[in-house]
Amino acid sequence: NQNNYKYSNFPPGPKALPLIGNLHMINIMNPQKSLMEMSKKYGSVFGLQFGMRKVVVLCGYDTVKDALINHAEEFAGRPVTALGNRTTEGHGIISANGENWKVMRRFTLSTLRDYGMGKKSIENKITEECECLIEKCKTYEGNSAHILYNSFPSVIGWLPGKHNKIFENYEEMQNFIRDTFTRKEKELDINNQRNLVDAFLATQREGKPESALYFHNKNLGVLVNDLFAAGMETTSTTLRWGLLLMMKYPEIQKKVQNEIENVIGSAQPRVEHRREMPYTDAVIHEIQRFGDIVPANLPHATTNNITFRGYVIPKGTIVFPLLHSALKDEAYFEKPEEFYPEHFLDSDGKFKKNEAFIPFSLGKRSCAGENLAKMELFLFFTSLLQNFIFQAPPGAELDLTPTIGITSAPLPHEICAIPRR
Numbered sequence: 001n002q003n004n005y006k007y008s009n010f011p012p013g014p015k016a017l018p019l020i021g022n023l024h025m026i027n028i029m030n031p032q033k034s035l036m037e038m039s040k041k042y043g044s045v046f047g048l049q050f051g052m053r054k055v056v057v058l059c060g061y062d063t064v065k066d067a068l069i070n071h072a073e074e075f076a077g078r079p080v081t082a083l084g085n086r087t088t089e090g091h092g093i094i095s096a097n098g099e100n101w102k103v104m105r106r107f108t109l110s111t112l113r114d115y116g117m118g119k120k121s122i123e124n125k126i127t128e129e130c131e132c133l134i135e136k137c138k139t140y141e142g143n144s145a146h147i148l149y150n151s152f153p154s155v156i157g158w159l160p161g162k163h164n165k166i167f168e169n170y171e172e173m174q175n176f177i178r179d180t181f182t183r184k185e186k187e188l189d190i191n192n193q194r195n196l197v198d199a200f201l202a203t204q205r206e207g208k209p210e211s212a213l214y215f216h217n218k219n220l221g222v223l224v225n226d227l228f229a230a231g232m233e234t235t236s237t238t239l240r241w242g243l244l245l246m247m248k249y250p251e252i253q254k255k256v257q258n259e260i261e262n263v264i265g266s267a268q269p270r271v272e273h274r275r276e277m278p279y280t281d282a283v284i285h286e287i288q289r290f291g292d293i294v295p296a297n298l299p300h301a302t303t304n305n306i307t308f309r310g311y312v313i314p315k316g317t318i319v320f321p322l323l324h325s326a327l328k329d330e331a332y333f334e335k336p337e338e339f340y341p342e343h344f345l346d347s348d349g350k351f352k353k354n355e356a357f358i359p360f361s362l363g364k365r366s367c368a369g370e371n372l373a374k375m376e377l378f379l380f381f382t383s384l385l386q387n388f389i390f391q392a393p394p395g396a397e398l399d400l401t402p403t404i405g406i407t408s409a410p411l412p413h414e415i416c417a418i419p420r421r
């Protein structure tokens with residue numbers, strides 16, 4: 001049978017049940033843990049079945065890097081899913097493939113560079129926004145419905161329930177984006193572009209063949225939605241981890257504050273201060289490593305039939321290059337389960353890089369907002385700690401258990417922010 005032939009020499013894995021595959025073997029409260037345990041048994045490249053779909057999981061920094069760097073093109077796809085077909089329809093950047101993805105990614109990277117970097121004003125904007133952002137971005141509940149929908153679209157699509165709310169929310173967000181951002185054509189001044197939407201509309205008006213093919217309003221709507229989705233919750237969740245960890249480890253907080261005092265004093269924090277602040281830099285890296293906020297990574301898909309580490313993976317297979325397995329890789333980090341800023345410091349207290357630090361993933365699909373995110377994290381974190389001492393309310397328990405979802409957030413905690421000046 002053709003299917004058996006296609007999957008001969010597929011990466012090994014646990015036996016799949018009819019219909020549900022291996023879904024029952026994933027502990028929904030801690031999916032990373034289930035996957036890491038499977039990798040102990042089946043190796044760093046193993047196969048699973050989610051419902052009717054074959055999935056490959058990549059574990060450990062070496063394997064993740066081998067795939068995303070040495071086989072970059074073959075692992076650079078995104079799965080075509082039933083959910084995606086009804087929402088983004090392959091537009092935008094995050095879930096796009098092929099030429100549309102390439103054009104949108106190129107546009108996004110160059111525009112973020114032009115507007116995000118090298119302009120003083122963005123630093124002031126970031127500092128202004130910091131307080132509101134933390135307040136507003138609370139995590140969503142119930143994140144596992146999409147796995148079920150993508151595994152059994154034909155059945156679940158007919159049932160009423162939470163998954164239908166996803167489509168309503170998506171529609172509402174698209175309407176909001178259209179009304180707020182993309183209906184700005186009248187205000188557009190080609191010679192005085194204010195932001196990414198203006199840059200998109202300007203390219204649309206160039207009238208080149210590419211403009212009509214890719215720079216249409218549907219792509220703009222989904223792209224803006226993608227940037228919201230990818231940029232807001234990630235940065236705020238990382239900062240929430242940061243505050244929780246500073247409350248948990250007051251002596252580390254104090255050391256950061258001493259460095260802020262020595263280097264910045266009461267001036268406005270600037271990105272250029274970072275070079276002189278190895279301890280703070282190490283603490284922010286460790287917050288991202290420990291917080292491990294996109295543990296399973298976003299799903300990738302193979303763009304061709306490939307042979308990887310002796311296994312055959314057919315085109316279109318879903319692949320999870322687990323970031324969790326790199327950020328907690330004991331071959332690269334001395335105390336993977338602990339919050340230990342010394343992971344990023346040498347014996348002289350200088351900042352020390354670690355190549356397995358890949359919270360933004362690697363390769364052609366890696367985070368398009370990495371530089372912006374790093375700038376935001378540094379400025380938010382230092383201005384908050386410059387202004388406040390963060391403490392748990394008396395008697396409160398600080399629990400470092402993460403919540404479950406595509407992003408892994410800290411549990412809600414009450415925070416006492418005591419002004420320092």
Ligand code: HEM
Nearest residue numbers: 093094230231234235294298360361365366367368369373
């Ligand atoms: C702490 C903050 C952030 C973290 C940890 C983070 C992490 C990630 C990760 C893990 C991916 C998936 C990479 C892959 O599939 O291999 C991703 C993709 C992406 N991120 Fe971020 N991100 C952050 C902030 C941002 C910001 C601020 C923006 C933009 C404004 C952004 C834009 C994107 C986009 C557009 C993609 C999709 C790239 C593609 O499919 O080609 N991210 N990010």
